[in-house]
Amino acid sequence: MELIEHPPIFRFPSIPDQVLYMWIVMGILLVVAVVATRRLQMVPRGSQNFMEVVLEQFVNEIDETIGHGGRRYLPLIATLGLFILTSNLMGLVPGLIAPTANLNTTAACALIVFFTYHWIGVRKQGLVPYLKHFAGPVPTALKPLMFVIEIISHCARPLSLSLRLFGNMMAGHILLAIFFFMMGLDGMLGWAFSGSLGGILIGAPAAAILVVFVIGFLLPLKILVALIQTFIFCKLAMLYIAAAVEETEHH
């Protein structure tokens, strides 16, 4: 990794990179929030308008997924979504890293979702009925088996939630690092600048092709992946909360 990847620009000794960049993301979000809500108007303009459009998307998704009474969970889900989106997009800037390209950050987000939806479920219907519901609508003899299977599936949720986000971001990060490495002074551009005939004939066009490929294909793909992963994380969080809330209405 250290062979091809340049460490991020801003570093602070004895603070892990992802923590430092998470603080930067938090700072960006705080500034945006303060600027957007400083002068609230009925007819929004500027940054307030922008943030309202963004939050409108979250509200629409929540209404569609959780339905009635789901807007209580808007702060949780929108905070997670904005944090993940900002950090995903920050990984696209050369020299910065995405905090979500580290398993610790994504595991923290996934664990928050895990404990929150269990807490919501327990608070909505009490501890015993909530646990009883894990067994599901099967014959009594099968209930212990179903209970164990359900527990395992619930424990797999934060695992897959965190690994999915981390894997996507990490894979894109390594891909961009490898392409920048091939493009840069240790790769094709360096070959072209070395002055040999083959370098000028092959290295320079190859570097140009790589630049076009990275800018025209890889970066748009990474932006798309950043948006889709944010959407999926939030959608799954909403689905888990919806499952925990919904169970009261059937029984």
Next chain:
Amino acid sequence: MRRILTLTLMAVLTAPAMAWAAEAGAGDLPKAFAFLAAGIGFGLAAGLCGLGQGRAAGSAVDAMARQPGAIARIQTAMLLGLAFIESLVLFVFVIAVILLFVKS
């Protein structure tokens, strides 16, 4: 016939790695197999994920063509399904990264 050919080709292609590993000494052998496992495993995972995602996306496009009114909901379901299929590949990716970069 073709299967035998493919297997032979695979054996020939992996032979240099094995030979290199044998030359490099017993200490480097696990590392060589780790590289091999990461490459083969991730190739298998990516290819099979391509098959699965192709099926899912194809069916979703089919459904969208039949029911243009339900495009938004089908799209959401498709994205969720693709994410679940993809997450299995990402597990393999994590294992490959561990194999490649973690010093054992």
